[in-house]
Amino acid sequence: MQIINQWHSFDTANQVAQAVCTQILQSAEHAISARACFHLVLAGGSTPEKIYQLLANAKTDWSKWYIYYGDERCLATDNSERNSTMAANALLSKVDIPTENIFTMSTELGAIEAAKKYRQSIAKVEQFDLVLLGMGEDGHTASLFPGHIHDQDETVHAVYNSPKPPSDRISLSAKTLANTRQLFFIVTGASKCEPVKQWKQGVKLPVVSIAPNTGVDIYIDQAALA
Ligand code: 6PG
DSSP, X not given: OOOOEEEEEESSHHHHHXXXXXXXXHHHHHHHHHHSOEEEEEOOSSTTHHHHHHHTTOOSOGGGEEEEESEEESOOTTOTTSHHHHHIIXXXXXXXXXXXXXXXXXXXXXXXXXXXXXXXXXXXXXXEEXXXXXXXXXXXXXXXXXXXXXXXXXXXXXXXXXXXXXXXXXXXOHHHHXXXXXXXXXXXXXXXHHHHHHHHTTOOOGGXXXXXXXXXXXXXXXXXXX
């Protein structure tokens, strides 16, 4: 089936952040009115930080939000380089999402143990409502890197030899990331120009392997499109 990519371009990264924040809140409102819960998978890296900071000021029923991660680096729980640290500082420490609704990846236990535990954490989720993803300069997303082979039957992978430090991580699988009603890629900055070009040319980058039936929305600024 042909997966439809919807490209939404904006002049600046701030405008991308504003637009994505608005869309996340609309997605949440729809999910909460339809199913009384909103299952959101957070992206890691630095790009989403602005979005999470904007979300922290939003008016929504936080008690109905359930938070998951697309990937996490194998670092101590309080390490500033963890995706969960960025999310906590930008958003989760500022809003009233019940602690039991926030599913952090226990990567301080090492990749094998953390992947095993996280498979249980997401086992009860029939389908996410929204998955947020970034993209690296080599076209990776979450911690799915070019040339890495994974067991496609796994819902969560242990990742080694990541080209982006740290080398050990865990990542939701392409199939698990695609098990969602909506999926937003957020891509900004001139450093993403080359992978965006390859993406548009149909190069089989890891970002291309995430194929929800509903297609994906790509929120991008001019700097990454130039
Ligand atoms: C990570 C992220 C990774 C990130 C991209 C983009 O743990 O590093 O999950 O996939 O989203 O590398 O990173 P930036 O947003 O910092 O460019």
